[in-house]
Amino acid sequence: MFIFPMVIVISLVMYVFFKVKILSLKDTLMMRYTNAKARISLGLLIIFFGINQYLFYETQLSLFIGIIFLFFGFIQAQYGYKLFKHFRQEILAQTT
Template sequence: MIIFPIIIVLAIVMYIYFKVKILTLKEPILMQLTNAKARIALGIFIFFFGINQYLFYETSLALFIGIVFLLIGVMQAQYGFKLYKFFRKEVQNSVVTE
């Protein structure tokens, strides 16, 4: 299953990219929007890392840890999507009013 490590690496690279991009932004609302994208990437990373660990070890302990990682990853990505939708609307509203 080579696809899971590829997704994991891409997700962590995107997370690092968005976190570094925050340093170059001046407006707080754009920083929040970029941070929401970073949360989504982190959630995807944690989710697929949990799946990969279970498939690699296939033990009951790995299953338990994998389930915990899956839940944390889903919660992180879901919260990131929620923030992204909110701040995307705020950015669109601020562009319209200017």
């Protein structure tokens, strides 16, 4: 199960990258757009961390904790995707 830790690390790096990138942006619309991408990365991080912990321990407690992580990760990723679509449309409308 090498794929889950690799996805966890990649999504963590992407989350940190987007959060640091926000500091260099001046436009609030681009800041919010980048923050939406950071939310998606954070959601994926939480989802894959929950799956990895269940597969690593395989106990009933880790199953419940994994389900909680999946739930919150899915909510975070879904909300980030909604924001991402919204601000992408705003940016496209602004440039035309």
